[in-house]
Amino acid sequence: MQYFVQLLVTGLVLGSVYAMVALGFVLIYKSSSVINFAQGELVLIGAYMALWMTVSLHIPFLISFVLTLVFAVILGFAIERLFLRPMIGEPILSVIMLTIGLSAFLKGLVIILWGTETRVFPEIFSQEPVKLGFVRISQVYIWSLVLSIIFLVIFTLFFKYTDIGIAMRATADDQTAALSMGISVKRVFAMAWAVAAVVAAVGGILLGNINGINISVAQFGLRVFPVVILGGLDSVPGAIIGGFIIGIIENLASGYLDPYFGGGVREVASFVVLVIILMIKPYGLFGLERIERV
Amino acid sequence: MLVLNNIEVIYNQVILVLKGVSLEVPDGDIRALLGANGAGKTTTLKAISGLLKEEDGEVTDGSIEFNGERIDKKSAEEIVKLGIFQVMEGRRVFEHLTVEENLRAGAYTRKDKKNVKSDMEMVYSYFPRLRDLRNRVAGYLSGGEQQMLAIGRALMARPKLMLLDEPSLGLAPLLVKEIFEIIQKINKEEGVGILIVEQNAMAALNIASYGYIMENGRIVMDGPAEKLKENPDVKEFYLGLTEVGKKKSFREVKHYKRRKRWLT
Numbered sequence A: 001m002q003y004f005v006q007l008l009v010t011g012l013v014l015g016s017v018y019a020m021v022a023l024g025f026v027l028i029y030k031s032s033s034v035i036n037f038a039q040g041e042l043v044l045i046g047a048y049m050a051l052w053m054t055v056s057l058h059i060p061f062l063i064s065f066v067l068t069l070v071f072a073v074i075l076g077f078a079i080e081r082l083f084l085r086p087m088i089g090e091p092i093l094s095v096i097m098l099t100i101g102l103s104a105f106l107k108g109l110v111i112i113l114w115g116t117e118t119r120v121f122p123e124i125f126s127q128e129p130v131k132l133g134f135v136r137i138s139q140v141y142i143w144s145l146v147l148s149i150i151f152l153v154i155f156t157l158f159f160k161y162t163d164i165g166i167a168m169r170a171t172a173d174d175q176t177a178a179l180s181m182g183i184s185v186k187r188v189f190a191m192a193w194a195v196a197a198v199v200a201a202v203g204g205i206l207l208g209n210i211n212g213i214n215i216s217v218a219q220f221g222l223r224v225f226p227v228v229i230l231g232g233l234d235s236v237p238g239a240i241i242g243g244f245i246i247g248i249i250e251n252l253a254s255g256y257l258d259p260y261f262g263g264g265v266r267e268v269a270s271f272v273v274l275v276i277i278l279m280i281k282p283y284g285l286f287g288l289e290r291i292e293r294v
Numbered sequence B: 001m002l003v004l005n006n007i008e009v010i011y012n013q014v015i016l017v018l019k020g021v022s023l024e025v026p027d028g029d030i031r032a033l034l035g036a037n038g039a040g041k042t043t044t045l046k047a048i049s050g051l052l053k054e055e056d057g058e059v060t061d062g063s064i065e066f067n068g069e070r071i072d073k074k075s076a077e078e079i080v081k082l083g084i085f086q087v088m089e090g091r092r093v094f095e096h097l098t099v100e101e102n103l104r105a106g107a108y109t110r111k112d113k114k115n116v117k118s119d120m121e122m123v124y125s126y127f128p129r130l131r132d133l134r135n136r137v138a139g140y141l142s143g144g145e146q147q148m149l150a151i152g153r154a155l156m157a158r159p160k161l162m163l164l165d166e167p168s169l170g171l172a173p174l175l176v177k178e179i180f181e182i183i184q185k186i187n188k189e190e191g192v193g194i195l196i197v198e199q200n201a202m203a204a205l206n207i208a209s210y211g212y213i214m215e216n217g218r219i220v221m222d223g224p225a226e227k228l229k230e231n232p233d234v235k236e237f238y239l240g241l242t243e244v245g246k247k248k249s250f251r252e253v254k255h256y257k258r259r260k261r262w263l264t
């Protein structure tokens, strides 16, 4: 039982990071129909940026955290402006190819700047476990969970209630109609990239605090695919809930089954669940149904 | 005042759709733009609102002026901010947003955000049904309710001029009557100028002071609404008051009566 709860909690933490990375992915897809293959590199860059500021520049963690978010906003805007905007109106396949190229480019950049070996954050959140009821959980997990939930709540409220949030959802629904409201669709795209970069950076920093980082963190971009497909490519709540579900399933499956299969269950489990769910709900758990009226 | 001066519109650099269209809409006036399918009515509205650019269309000749300012090179966003709002054909509400969120989207360009709440009340006073539906997802509203929402949403931008593209499309006659009465009321009470495109020519001419008839990318006739309603050719081809079996185009009619000067 204790083992189970332990797995559940670490699964939740992993899931919350998935949720954030998936949120960024869905945002970009929803507003501009672009599948962003560089999402994992945004995670990577966010993590390294914060690490670099904390370790090499000796900036207090909290400040480097905030500065990294600011940097992520700028990075998101820059990517949109430099790479995506010139592609507006081009075939969607070309745009997807572009994000694949972007992913290779950003990864290369990280290798040049920071090398490939694993680096760890100085201990910011204590690894010291605390006792919660009958289980002992390391504090860094609890902090990660709390932080990611705070971010998820902030962004959910942002989409629901702010003008730009409504504009983003409106654009996702009907781009031309949004344009006829005077909504700047370009600005919406830029916002989507900025938010995606921010949530990815937060995810990266949390991961870095838990496990340390190296170039393989970029794989998160691909591991988040089952999450978004499960949640429905165009659903923000779906991305969040899907993230938690996949995180927990991966952890439980690998915790219980790895001993029998000699490892590797984690990678397979989420796809198995994915296939089963898609057979029942083809648009994912929360995918927007096309509303059809005549 | 909106003035279109002999505009020409080309799609995809080759397809010439408007071949010299001139019309005007004085402040606070209702004017109708009528014509058969494919005449170029929607294209005319898009040329005004700037949405043409999204479809690779371009005003290649002539000019569009709003209150003395050239707007034919401006973006859709700038044009909304100048006070022209197009209600697109087919309603185009944001299906997954609630009624209230749709209204807020309409107010997106407003600088005076504090008045948004009271303007929502104004919209609900014109369309009381929307008030009851305000937390409902717009995609599930009936066609009539969606049309009300589309017009209400336009109102939220506090425009000086509204461009309505076939607001009667797909609505039952009784509802058409209701919506046209509200359009008229909005025009009177809010002083919004309206350029309305319609297949339902009678409904449009009943509320408009002046009408234009378009065919094949040209204005072929224009005049005060009352006179247009009396004109035998308009009656025959646009008001559906024709004897069955006659299938001449408006052009042909014009041809055999070519000596006659229209409406003078």
Ligand SMILES: Nc1ncnc2c1ncn2[C@@H]1O[C@H](COP(=O)(O)OP(=O)(O)OP(=O)(O)O)[C@@H](O)[C@H]1O
Pocket: B011, B012, B015, B017, B035, B036, B037, B038, B039, B040, B041, B042, B043, B044, B055, B057, B089
């Ligand atoms: N994006 C486009 N690209 C090329 N041609 C177009 C485009 N949009 C419209 N057209 C053409 O321009 C002509 C006028 O179209 P428009 O939509 O303005 O007509 P309309 O008068 O609004 O017709 P309806 O009453 O059917 O709505 C049509 O022949 C149409 O095929």
Ligand SMILES: [Mg+2]
Pocket: B041, B042, B043, B089, B165
């Ligand atoms: Mg049309």
